[in-house]
Amino acid sequence: MSLLKYTVRRLLMTIPILFGVIFITFILSHMMPGNPFLKPGQFIKGNPEYVRALLEKHGLNDPIIVQFLKYLKNMLQGDWGESLIVSKGIPVWDLIKVKVPVTLEVGIYALIISSILGIRTGVYSAVHRNKPGDTIIRTVALLGVAMPVFWLGILMQYFLSIKLGLFPTIRISTIGYDDPIRITSFRLIDSLLTGRFDLAIDTAWHLVLPVFALSFLQVAGLTRYSRSSMLEILELDYVRSARAKGCKERDVINKHALKNALIPIVTIIGLRFGGVIGGAILTETTFNLKGMGMLFVDAVNWRDYFVINGLVFITTFVFIVMVVFVDILYAVIDPRIRY
Amino acid sequence: MVEQKLIREDELSLVYGETYRPGSFKEQLKEMFTPKYLAFLLKPGAEDEELNRRDFEMNKFKTKRSLIRRLNSPLTILGGLIVFIICSWAVFPHWLSFIPFKDVAISILPGTNRPPSFEHPLGTAAFGRDVLGRLIWGARRSITLSLASIVVSLVGGVIFGTIAAYKGGWIDNLIMRIADIVSSIPGLILLVIIVSVMGYDLQNILLALGLLGIPGYARLMRSAAISQRAMTYVESAKVSGASEWRIMFRHILPNSMSLILVALSFDIGTAILGLASLAFLGFSQTDAVEWGFDVNANKSALINAPWAAIWPGIGIVITVMGFMLLGDGLRDALDPRSKV
Numbered sequence: 175m176s177l178l179k180y181t182v183r184r185l186l187m188t189i190p191i192l193f194g195v196i197f198i199t200f201i202l203s204h205m206m207p208g209n210p211f212l213k214p215g216q217f218i219k220g221n222p223e224y225v226r227a228l229l230e231k232h233g234l235n236d237p238i239i240v241q242f243l244k245y246l247k248n249m250l251q252g253d254w255g256e257s258l259i260v261s262k263g264i265p266v267w268d269l270i271k272v273k274v275p276v277t278l279e280v281g282i283y284a285l286i287i288s289s290i291l292g293i294r295t296g297v298y299s300a301v302h303r304n305k306p307g308d309t310i311i312r313t314v315a316l317l318g319v320a321m322p323v324f325w326l327g328i329l330m331q332y333f334l335s336i337k338l339g340l341f342p343t344i345r346i347s348t349i350g351y352d353d354p355i356r357i358t359s360f361r362l363i364d365s366l367l368t369g370r371f372d373l374a375i376d377t378a379w380h381l382v383l384p385v386f387a388l389s390f391l392q393v394a395g396l397t398r399y400s401r402s403s404m405l406e407i408l409e410l411d412y413v414r415s416a417r418a419k420g421c422k423e424r425d426v427i428n429k430h431a432l433k434n435a436l437i438p439i440v441t442i443i444g445l446r447f448g449g450v451i452g453g454a455i456l457t458e459t460t461f462n463l464k465g466m467g468m469l470f471v472d473a474v475n476w477r478d479y480f481v482i483n484g485l486v487f488i489t490t491f492v493f494i495v496m497v498v499f500v501d502i503l504y505a506v507i508d509p510r511i512r513y
Numbered sequence: 514m515v516e517q518k519l520i521r522e523d524e525l526s527l528v529y530g531e532t533y534r535p536g537s538f539k540e541q542l543k544e545m546f547t548p549k550y551l552a553f554l555l556k557p558g559a560e561d562e563e564l565n566r567r568d569f570e571m572n573k574f575k576t577k578r579s580l581i582r583r584l585n586s587p588l589t590i591l592g593g594l595i596v597f598i599i600c601s602w603a604v605f606p607h608w609l610s611f612i613p614f615k616d617v618a619i620s621i622l623p624g625t626n627r628p629p630s631f632e633h634p635l636g637t638a639a640f641g642r643d644v645l646g647r648l649i650w651g652a653r654r655s656i657t658l659s660l661a662s663i664v665v666s667l668v669g670g671v672i673f674g675t676i677a678a679y680k681g682g683w684i685d686n687l688i689m690r691i692a693d694i695v696s697s698i699p700g701l702i703l704l705v706i707i708v709s710v711m712g713y714d715l716q717n718i719l720l721a722l723g724l725l726g727i728p729g730y731a732r733l734m735r736s737a738a739i740s741q742r743a744m745t746y747v748e749s750a751k752v753s754g755a756s757e758w759r760i761m762f763r764h765i766l767p768n769s770m771s772l773i774l775v776a777l778s779f780d781i782g783t784a785i786l787g788l789a790s791l792a793f794l795g796f797s798q799t800d801a802v803e804w805g806f807d808v809n810a811n812k813s814a815l816i817n818a819p820w821a822a823i824w825p826g827i828g829i830v831i832t833v834m835g836f837m838l839l840g841d842g843l844r845d846a847l848d849p850r851s852k853v
Contacts, residue, residue: 194694205710316841320833322786322805324793325826328812332819452699456790460812470702471794474709482706490698497697 255480281450296400318394448496592838665723670730778840
């Protein structure tokens with residue numbers, strides 16, 4: 175019961191934060207120089223009369239507070255505005271619905287791979303502390319943390335795609351391939367479900383590089399976290415007693431130590447999941463995947479106010495909900511924690 | 514020298530046993546800096562019975578040297594070396610790069626996308642720009658921006674964090690809720706938005722990057738300062754009539770800085786990465802000499818001139834790694850119990 179109460183309270187506390195986020199993004203996006211119909215530095219300057227008429231039509235000439243209140247009112251009613259220039263006339267919510275699957279597909283595959291791999295390498299590295307294996311893992315992990323994802327992507331594009339010709343460089347599917355029937359909106363899963371194995375192979379082929387680039391970086395971070403978390407646990411008394419009573423070493427590591435070491439790691443994974451959309455910008459630009467990240471960069475470049483606001487809102491919303499979810503998950507994983 | 518003064522002569526004979534007869538100050542100094550002793554200091558895991566014993570006893574008197582010793586892991590030294598080299602690139606590119614700035618920045622020279630040669634050790638990029646020259650001159654922008662933005666976040670974060678911790682109540686609530694709002698938007702997204710509002714100039718990017726770092730430092734500072742607030746010395750300062758600001762910034766602040774110093778070096782690396790990402794996305798001046806910008810500008814010529822896009826990235830990786838190695842070493846030395 176108290177957990178339920180806690181959850182409700184936490185969720186209610188996110189409302190002012192979300193409100194602040196909408197306010198800040200709205201004000202900032204309207205403060206950008208230029209407007210959707212006249213970008214600064216644009217070569218072809220539109221007819222000023224026409225631009226003014228367009229601004230008037232979309233209500234962009236009103237005082238900013240009026241605009242904000244109107245936007246807020248519409249948003250609460252489920253109308254997130256429509257794209258002004260990037261995909262002219264399409265409601266933002268529909269745009270997001272089309273773009274989200276691409277982002278999530280890359281992000282979630284990478285997250286699953288990196289969670290499994292990162293924890294294992296971290297545990298290995300902690301158990302074999304200061305041995306050659308540990309040193310190698312730590313060096314690679316540090317390299318992964320220090321590496322910008324776009325550079326890793328470019329490196330792989332050059333060596334694996336251009337030099338060796340193993341993988342396609344950009345896009346999520348070959349040009350000219352049709353889309354599978356939408357069931358889950360995930361391209362790979364959909365094509366498997368509908369029995370289009372040619373599409374599935376094609377999509378998987380295209381996904382290898384982006385997923386690898388993204389998961390390499392995440393594995394690196396996760397390895398460092400799980401290593402230090404594991405090192406801390408391994409020195410505790412109950413691990414020693416587990417060894418003393420004759421447990422197998424594998425059971426000591428996996429059952430006694432790892433379960434307790436997982437608690438901080440779950441936080442990291444949860445936050446990563448919340449940051450999937452936000453972290454997609456660089457991967458998507460590098461591999462030219464038409465997802466949320468590319469849409470965001472385009473929207474900022476073209477001053478497409480409602481798209482910017484919608485994207486930032488949905489990203490932040492997912493992130494905040496995941497933070498709350500992780501806090502609740504704590505109580506489930508660790509019975510010592512009570513709210 | 515300070516250590517020498519701390520140990521009185523009679524204590525010395527206690528420390529080193531009967532056989533030890535302290536000579537004059539000069540002799541002591543000579544003994545301290547023998548090659549043997551220096552080797553003992555710098556070699557990890559060095560064993561020498563007499564020096565070990567002396568080391569153990571000396572540690573009771575001085576902590577300074579033991580800090581150096583703890584910092585003295587090969588990886589930390591490597592990190593320090595990298596940081597030193599990159600920083601000297603940033604400060605003295607006129608001398609270290611054989612190509613003047615105007616040739617690197619905006620010139621249009623013959624020889625687009627030429628492979629590495631004697632004249633251009635790492636090849637040339639579009640418009641005949643020398644890759645090595647831009648690599649060296651690019652350090653300047655990365656280091657300047659990241660260091661300066663860290664200073665902005667550090668100063669802002671420390672001030673707000675200390676005030677929030679000391680004042681408590683609604684001020685604390687207000688500051689922390691604003692920090693919550695700012696830090697709940699993913700960093701790169703907010704950075705892109707703020708930079709497009711303020712413009713791509715150096716000082717604007719610096720300010721945007723710095724402002725975004727404030728919530729993190731404020732939170733860190735607040736948690737460190739809250740534990741200090743309950744200490745006796747704060748109470749005695751209050752009793753002796755110190756003003757609030759004096760207590761906050763002369764008493765509490767210096768005592769809670771160590772956590773922040775540990776985070777600092779690591780965050781410089783993160784700032785460089787953020788900066789490079791920003792430039793890669795195209796939110797950068799078109800005439801900037803910057804690593805991320807170079808990667809972005811040359812990625813389309815990957816087939817013809819891979820060196821032009823790959824070398825600036827190596828610059829980023831090595832610099833960030835240097836700062837992170839240094840940060841790791843600092844953390845191990847200053848705050849051995851902390852996590853990653």
